[in-house]
Amino acid sequence: MSGKPKLHYFNGRGRMEPIRWLLAAAGVEFEESYLEKKDDLTKLRKDGSLLFQQVPMVEIDGMKMVQTRAILNYIATKYNLYGKDLKERALIDMYVEGMFDLNDQLMDYDYLPADKKEQHFANMMDRATNRYFPAFEKVLKDHGQDFLVGNQLSRADVQLLEIILMAEEFKPDILAKFPLLQSFKARISNVPAIKKFLQPGSQRKAREPPENVPKVLAIFE
């Protein structure tokens, strides 16, 4: 046993990607065990390893943790990326919950049937550019600091960078109207642990190519 956290998921972003980002930003090395077919999920279920029969599951500190937010809360607290007090944590939680909502939309897109994609695309781009990015641009503008909360790196900064990069994959100029988010993106990308995660060969996952989608869906049906 290596002592490193071990991630159980399919070899793709999905609901595990924010966890990979946060561990990487915290400088924590981790291992991964990939589900390739339905049997792999069945086996984990039969072992009693999955509290609600679902992945993500992360083996960490003697626990088999499930549920994305529970896992992220634990990692953020353990590695001091969750603010210094209750009020900072409240802000971080508000911001990341908004990001989760946008992340769900971005994530769902690749798995939608073809006839639903266009409407969904329009809706998610509208949400990104008219609801979420303006909110975070304003946060940065109002306090003028480098990080979203408390003048230090937190999970909110990591998750915001992740979501910016995902949105840019859909629309490369999506930050055109958000100068502070543009400089935020450059700044956070340069944090050494994050810069490393952004380089080729890291454990960061690519967007699912359309030809893989049926295989992923088959694991989970």
Next chain:
Amino acid sequence: MSGKPKLHYFNGRGRMEPIRWLLAAAGVEFEESYLEKKDDLTKLRKDGSLLFQQVPMVEIDGMKMVQTRAILNYIATKYNLYGKDLKERALIDMYVEGIFDLNELFIYYDIQPADKKEQHFVNMMDKATNRYFPAFEKVLKDHGQDFLVGNQLSRADVQLLEIILMAEEFKPDILAKFPLLQSFKARISNIPTIKKYLQPGSQRKPPIRPEDIPKLRAIFH
């Protein structure tokens, strides 16, 4: 200004109800401001009161908090209903996240189109009786204690009671196979603050009636 938290939402359960439950369980008095029509939501948005243009919003301790989980995390921490350490918090988070997933299924039932309701009902009852309730029955069985985590009342117990009562509204005998959850339900219902919340005349909201749904659509569309 009263100093009491002030809840902004429509006069119904929706995504605000877990927040009402937790405040009540903590013995915290709160006020409510109800959205009755679209203009009420528009006004809150124009005031800049809603970080992501959405309710629930709770005015508490000088903040205008949005996002259900952020609000619940804050209340739970402030009123000592979030475990005594990081490990207990990890368990609480895992449990409540499962409960949130089941709660989503219940929330969405009422707004399903007529031709989708039956399938949705079957699915949510299946998840309750084969995924979520067995998990919590096992937690109670494994440690033999009165509360889900750490031998003291936490938000996990409050949220579990809430979801049990909601499930019973759909299927009164849904706990038939779960004796420990039955005694859990009786025990947690008898906690003085919770007992008070369960009595007529409290701020607990009833299930939504079909005739209310058009009005809700008008506010949120």
